[in-house]
Amino acid sequence: MVNFLLERTVPLPLDEAWRRVTQWRRHGEVVPLTTVRVVPPEPTRRGTLVVARSGVGPLSFDDPMEVTVWQPPEDGAPGLCHLEKRGRVVLGWAELEVRPGPGGRSRVIWREEIRLRLLPSLFDGVVRRSSRYVFGRALNRLLRSP
Known part of the structure; x- marks a missing residue:
């Protein structure tokens, strides 16, 4: 099992930072060799x-993820999306949080726990480093x- 955390502070209002990180199909455009579909659509x-x-x-x-918490930011309050991974290969969860940052900026936090079936924990370090790199760039x- 691998846990990682990514944090970014961006010069965007909360609602715009939220919109950008929860446009699911765009994740497919920024993660190599990946396409994303959403059921039901928006x-x-x-x-x-x-x-x-x-x-x-x-x-x-496939890495199917079910949205179990959906709380967009409202009136300056943070936004939170929690996804449970329901696949046969990838298990775990992911959270995207958008909260007020310094100077009118937004703080974006991406937390994730990944478990790859049949991959021994010996490879956790490689999975952690590659996940932080790929998802950090995304x-x-x-x-x-x-």
């Missing part, structure tokens, strides 16, 4: 299923462009 709410398909050809797999790209 708007996101509790029970929405976000399915990330990663890989190439026969080496592809988060930067999501927050940079509308």
Whole structure:
């Protein structure tokens, strides 16, 4: 099991930072070899299923994640989205939080726990480093462009 935390402070209002990190299909544009579909389509709410398909050809797999908490930021209060991973390959959870930061900025926090079936804990260090790198780059790209 691997846990990691990413934090970014950005010059965006809360609602815009939230919109950028919860545009699920855009995650597929910023995570290599991944496409994302949402069931049912927008708007996101509790029970929405976000399915990330990663890989190439026969080496592809689905990472279905169910939204179990959906609290967009409102009136300056933080926003929180919790997703439970429900796949056959990837298990765990992810949380995206957007809260007020210094000087009118927004603080974006991405927490994740990943368990890969059949992968021994010996590989946790590699999974942690590669996850922080891939998802850190993805988060930067999501927050940079509308």
